[in-house]
Amino acid sequence: MLVGVGWIGRRLFSCTGRRARDLLEELKVRGLVSQVSEPERVLHEKLSNGSRVHLYCGADPTARSLHLGNIVPLMVLLNFYVRGHDVVALVGGATGRVGDPSGRKTERSVMEEMDRIDNIARIKVQLARFFRNGWEYYSSRRGNGVCGKVRVLDNYNWWKDVRMLDFLSQYGRHIRIQSMLARDSVSARLDSAEGLGFNEFTYQILQAYDFYHMYREDGVSVQVGGNDQWGNITAGIDLINRADPNAAKMPAFGITTPLLTTASGEKFGKSAGNAVFIDPEINTNFDIFQFFYNTADADVARLLKTFTFLTIDEIDAAVSKHMQSPHLRQGQALLAREVTDLLHGCGSGENAQALSDIVFGEFADYNSISCERLIDMFSQAKLLHHATTKTSLTDLVAQLSKTSKSAARRILKQGAVYLGPARTKVTEDTTCWTPYLIDNQALLIRIGKQKCFLVKMV
Numbered sequence: 261m262l263v264g265v266g267w268i269g270r271r272l273f274s275c276t277g278r279r280a281r282d283l284l285e286e287l288k289v290r291g292l293v294s295q296v297s298e299p300e301r302v303l304h305e306k307l308s309n310g311s312r313v314h315l316y317c318g319a320d321p322t323a324r325s326l327h328l329g330n331i332v333p334l335m336v337l338l339n340f341y342v343r344g345h346d347v348v349a350l351v352g353g354a355t356g357r358v359g360d361p362s363g364r365k366t367e368r369s370v371m372e373e374m375d376r377i378d379n380i381a382r383i384k385v386q387l388a389r390f391f392r393n394g395w396e397y398y399s400s401r402r403g404n405g406v407c408g409k410v411r412v413l414d415n416y417n418w419w420k421d422v423r424m425l426d427f428l429s430q431y432g433r434h435i436r437i438q439s440m441l442a443r444d445s446v447s448a449r450l451d452s453a454e455g456l457g458f459n460e461f462t463y464q465i466l467q468a469y470d471f472y473h474m475y476r477e478d479g480v481s482v483q484v485g486g487n488d489q490w491g492n493i494t495a496g497i498d499l500i501n502r503a504d505p506n507a508a509k510m511p512a513f514g515i516t517t518p519l520l521t522t523a524s525g526e527k528f529g530k531s532a533g534n535a536v537f538i539d540p541e542i543n544t545n546f547d548i549f550q551f552f553y554n555t556a557d558a559d560v561a562r563l564l565k566t567f568t569f570l571t572i573d574e575i576d577a578a579v580s581k582h583m584q585s586p587h588l589r590q591g592q593a594l595l596a597r598e599v600t601d602l603l604h605g606c607g608s609g610e611n612a613q614a615l616s617d618i619v620f621g622e623f624a625d626y627n628s629i630s631c632e633r634l635i636d637m638f639s640q641a642k643l644l645h646h647a648t649t650k651t652s653l654t655d656l657v658a659q660l661s662k663t664s665k666s667a668a669r670r671i672l673k674q675g676a677v678y679l680g681p682a683r684t685k686v687t688e689d690t691t692c693w694t695p696y697l698i699d700n701q702a703l704l705i706r707i708g709k710q711k712c713f714l715v716k717m718v
């Protein structure tokens with residue numbers, strides 16, 4: 261971090277005489293920027309002379325939850341927001357009806373209206389929570405500052421009033437067919453056997469008009485998206501340049517982020533079926549923690565830069581410490597705690613780590629942890645169950661393993677069931693719980709190597 265920062269000739273300099281990095285440069289260092297539209301110099305100037313910019317990023321309601329891939333461009337928005345810039349997080353209530361062909365080999369299947377409405381409502385809640393938690397997380401790591409304004413909008417709000425004839429007569433001439441055909445999302449599909457529907461072909465116009473609408477109504481001048489959105493974003497910039505007389509004075513910009521990919525290089529997301537979702541109903545704090553804890557050593561630094569607010573110096577120090585003894589997985593644990601705090605609220609990373617230690621048998625000091633905290637941790641991870649003291653062990657094992665009574669009996673006989681913090685192996689059926697209970701109310705039960713539950717006995 262720089263100390264002693266001052267203004268000289270509208271540019272920000274540190275006391276060492278070096279110009280301080282503007283936010284866009286910092287995001288590049290963090291690996292969050294793939295492409296920036298021209299004139300990029302103007303955007304740098306704006307940022308280094310302290311102007312506030314207004315940015316947006318959109319996601320279509322094609323699933324019940326946003327996933328970690330969607331969070332990458334949202335991290336760019338969050339980085340701006342926590343430093344006082346205003347942001348719009350957009351849900352594509354209108355665009356979701358049409359289907360973005362970007363990065364897809366085939367057309368999306370049609371979604372039921374009720375599912376889409378439900379997805380829109382859920383994604384709005386997730387977006388609001390992301391910025392709320394994000395601000396809390398930033399403040400806890402980097403001290404208090406002043407955040408910008410965040411609005412969660414649905415593009416159906418303006419599309420529902422647009423009439424086709426009015427739209428074509430007013431904007432049709434500004435939208436050039438040659439440019440539309442040249443975009444990757446279109447040209448790649450034109451050459452394929454399946455081709456491209458008119459709905460998908462026109463998708464870029466919808467996203468272009470969103471940008472134009474928010475530019476004109478609210479002064480939104482930067483659109484952020486994953487790398488696969490470059491064509492749709494530049495379609496918006498083209499429309500603004502052609503249709504808005506202010507564009508020369510106040511240029512519109514696009515920033516794209518690299519795509520988060522799997523080890524095999526596939527885009528991480530819903531279509532590829534490998535998504536980790538941010539809705540706590542679907543993936544708990546424990547799931548998020550586990551996902552990042554299992555990161556390969558080579559990815560730890562990159563993901564810390566992408567998904568956390570630790571400074572580059574803090575990350576470099578943590579990574580070099582990690583590389584001295586990688587088997588301890590300290591880098592992964594730090595990454596997992598930080599991202600869990602960001603997505604599920606401060607403190608949930610520590611809870612998930614403690615739970616992970618319990619589940620994988622690396623926790624011993626049960627006296628240091630209250631029964632209430634255990635119940636809270638297991639409940640957040642959806643690993644808390646309820647049973648009466650009259651329930652038999654066989655029934656409990658059947659219930660927890662979602663299996664039949666006879667299969668549960670076999671599991672018991674095989675010696676795969678352990679009770680209480682002392683992990684006592686129990687092979688016979690029983691209803692005598694007292695010796696194993698924590699605080700006379702909670703039973704810790706392990707089934708096999710990987711499954712561990714807490715059962716509140718009532």
Ligand SMILES: Nc1ncnc2c1ncn2[C@@H]1O[C@H](COP(=O)(O)OP(=O)(O)OP(=O)(O)O)[C@@H](O)[C@H]1O
Pocket residue numbers: 318319320321322328329330331332333360484485486487488489517518519520521527528529530531532
């Ligand atoms: N793996 C990823 N890495 C970075 N950004 C991503 C990733 N997946 C999606 N995004 C970005 O998130 C935003 C919303 O994407 P979208 O709603 O299309 O979700 P999606 O997961 O890409 O959908 P699908 O997998 O069905 O194509 C876009 O800016 C998109 O580029």
Ligand SMILES: N[C@@H](Cc1ccc(O)cc1)C(=O)O
Pocket residue numbers: 317318319320350351352355360415466467468470471489492
């Ligand atoms: N096309 C984006 C979502 C989006 C929708 C409307 C917008 O104005 C911006 C972005 C996607 O599928 O990922």
